[in-house]
Amino acid sequence: MCVLREQVIEPDPDALVAFLDEHLRDGRVVVQVVAECEVVYHGRAASVADAGDYVVMLKPDGSLQVHGYKGVKPVNWQPQTDDVWVGIEDGQVVLVAERRSPEEMVRVVFLETALAQALHLREGSGFVLMGSEAEMQRSLARAPELIEPGLTVLDLELPTDVGGIDLFGRGTDGSLVVVELKRAKATQEAVHQLARYVARVRELSGERVRGVLAAPTISKPALAALARHDLVFCEVTALPEPETTFAQPGLFDGT
Amino acid sequence: MCVLREQVIEPDPDALVAFLDEHLRDGRVVVQVVAECEVVYHGRAASVADAGDYVVMLKPDGSLQVHGYKGVKPVNWQPQTDDVWVGIEDGQVVLVAERRSPEEMVRVVFLETALAQALHLREGSGFVLMGSEAEMQRSLARAPELIEPGLTVLDLELPTDVGGIDLFGRGTDGSLVVVELKRAKATQEAVHQLARYVARVRELSGERVRGVLAAPTISKPALAALARHDLVFCEVTALPEPETTFAQPGLFDGT
DNA sequence: ACATGAATATTGGAT
DNA sequence: ATCCAATTTTCATGT
Numbered sequence: 001m002c003v004l005r006e007q008v009i010e011p012d013p014d015a016l017v018a019f020l021d022e023h024l025r026d027g028r029v030v031v032q033v034v035a036e037c038e039v040v041y042h043g044r045a046a047s048v049a050d051a052g053d054y055v056v057m058l059k060p061d062g063s064l065q066v067h068g069y070k071g072v073k074p075v076n077w078q079p080q081t082d083d084v085w086v087g088i089e090d091g092q093v094v095l096v097a098e099r100r101s102p103e104e105m106v107r108v109v110f111l112e113t114a115l116a117q118a119l120h121l122r123e124g125s126g127f128v129l130m131g132s133e134a135e136m137q138r139s140l141a142r143a144p145e146l147i148e149p150g151l152t153v154l155d156l157e158l159p160t161d162v163g164g165i166d167l168f169g170r171g172t173d174g175s176l177v178v179v180e181l182k183r184a185k186a187t188q189e190a191v192h193q194l195a196r197y198v199a200r201v202r203e204l205s206g207e208r209v210r211g212v213l214a215a216p217t218i219s220k221p222a223l224a225a226l227a228r229h230d231l232v233f234c235e236v237t238a239l240p241e242p243e244t245t246f247a248q249p250g251l252f253d254g255t
Numbered sequence: 256m257c258v259l260r261e262q263v264i265e266p267d268p269d270a271l272v273a274f275l276d277e278h279l280r281d282g283r284v285v286v287q288v289v290a291e292c293e294v295v296y297h298g299r300a301a302s303v304a305d306a307g308d309y310v311v312m313l314k315p316d317g318s319l320q321v322h323g324y325k326g327v328k329p330v331n332w333q334p335q336t337d338d339v340w341v342g343i344e345d346g347q348v349v350l351v352a353e354r355r356s357p358e359e360m361v362r363v364v365f366l367e368t369a370l371a372q373a374l375h376l377r378e379g380s381g382f383v384l385m386g387s388e389a390e391m392q393r394s395l396a397r398a399p400e401l402i403e404p405g406l407t408v409l410d411l412e413l414p415t416d417v418g419g420i421d422l423f424g425r426g427t428d429g430s431l432v433v434v435e436l437k438r439a440k441a442t443q444e445a446v447h448q449l450a451r452y453v454a455r456v457r458e459l460s461g462e463r464v465r466g467v468l469a470a471p472t473i474s475k476p477a478l479a480a481l482a483r484h485d486l487v488f489c490e491v492t493a494l495p496e497p498e499t500t501f502a503q504p505g506l507f508d509g510t
Numbered sequence: 511a512c513a514t515g516a517a518t519a520t521t522g523g524a525t
Numbered sequence: 526a527t528c529c530a531a532t533t534t535t536c537a538t539g540t
Contacts, residue, residue, distance in 0.1 A: 003289055003308055003369035028324045034258055034374050044533040045386035046494055052379025053258055061325040069283045069376040070316040072334045079327045114258035119289050121324040124307025131300035299518040
């Protein structure tokens with residue numbers, strides 16, 4: 001077990017700088033600093049967070065995130081930076097993470113540091129995700145009758161000049177069928193997308209074209225918009241039944 | 256200073272459960288567990304992460320995130336859960352975070368725990384973000400000549416049955432003007448949105464209608480699509496010049 | 511490098 | 526509660 005590399009409690013500025021210099025961008029080492037700090041961001045937008053307590057997490061890929069006491073999203077962050085610098089300014093430790101393309105920067109001033117730690121995270125072995133739109137697409141391509149009986153699949157991700165059609169086929173009535181997939185509840189935006197594809201395919205082919213929006217559910221306004229455009233909704237689930245995906249957590253059963 | 260509440264290093268299962276029971280959902284206390292663990296998610300999708308080293312962060316709002324050694328995004332997460340449970344199963348500590356609406360669950364099995372800590376994060380004082388689309392909208396409403404000389408603003412966020420028009424006005428030529436704003440580079444999707452609004456306003460008003468896409472930049476394909484639809488691009492910046500937003504970090508100047 | 515589109519998107523605001 | 530739209534979206538993928 002070699003997860004906790006090193007930890008310093010209430011380091012003074014020099015100790016914190018030394019600590020960061022030693023561990024930043026080291027292999028699989030995630031560095032965290034828990035401190036009262038100020039954070040400034042400038043790049044795609046600009047933001048200032050006044051003094052407050054945050055958990056600053058620095059990963060070896062140069063990504064940085066500053067977490068407050070609530071929410072999944074960090075208060076400030078920066079994906080994969082090109083450079084991380086540490087220095088002392090006016091007696092306080094300052095950390096700057098910079099990135100080109102887009103040009104942006106996060107600057108953290110540590111006012112009072114409670115804790116700094118270096119964690120060595122050994123490689124995770126595997127990760128599997130089920131229920132993505134891509135998976136839904138593959139499964140519907142194998143079983144197009146779930147969309148409509150007798151549907152023949154002609155293409156997946158068929159590119160047009162107004163975007164890619166998720167699933168393109170022909171119905172038993174001879175008309176072309178454009179299917180737009182959504183893995184979650186379909187909104188008006190999905191309806192507009194579908195309407196655009198159908199209109200374009202009608203223009204290009206001159207044939208009879210029907211449009212199907214396939215999703216697990218649809219919002220009420222979206223359903224109304226569908227009807228106005230003479231399109232239809234088809235209920236399809238992104239995930240199979242919970243039981244078949246993997247065993248339910250037996251924890252706390254019968255307690 | 257009362258940031259680091261409590262910490263246990265390499266706790267055994269009983270100690271870890273006791274620790275979590277004590278600190279979870281406590282006021283402003285963020286709990287972190289650094290451990291080799293397995294993570295399973297089931298809800299909107301489903302996922303399994305095999306044994307690996309992760310940092311598990313639990314905030315008092317019930318949000319949970321499991322971080323690997325790279326990326327801003329957690330490997331697994333859950334926003335604002337309704338219940339967090341801890342128990343022992345087969346001698347291993349298991350943590351389950353559940354949420355209704357949507358019904359979903361993350362389950363973490365701690366195989367070997369390096370560290371558990373409780374951090375008390377005192378309230379941050381302030382946070383200001385500059386350069387949002389909302390701000391851009393306000394600033395253009397005050398200075399519509401940045402879009403086109405003599406433009407009169409009639410409405411902001413004008414709702415139509417195909418979506419809300421960011422900025423709606425009338426030009427000196429007497430025609431109506433529909434403006435779509437993007438705080439970042441405009442894509443084809445923005446062009447389609449604008450084209451939809453323009454078409455609808457033409458239908459509803461019967462007047463001459465022009466469409467303007469206002470953004471800091473535009474992708475090449477989007478610019479081509481704009482031309483096809485007889486719409487125009489207008490360069491507007493979301494942020495004022497860097498210098499005026501706030502002082503550049505003087506750190507490392509001339510070194 | 512640029513462009514596109516999905517995501518367990520998350521989050522905040524309006525209805 | 527539902528729906529919609531912005532986001533420093535992030536991220537993977539294809540060109």
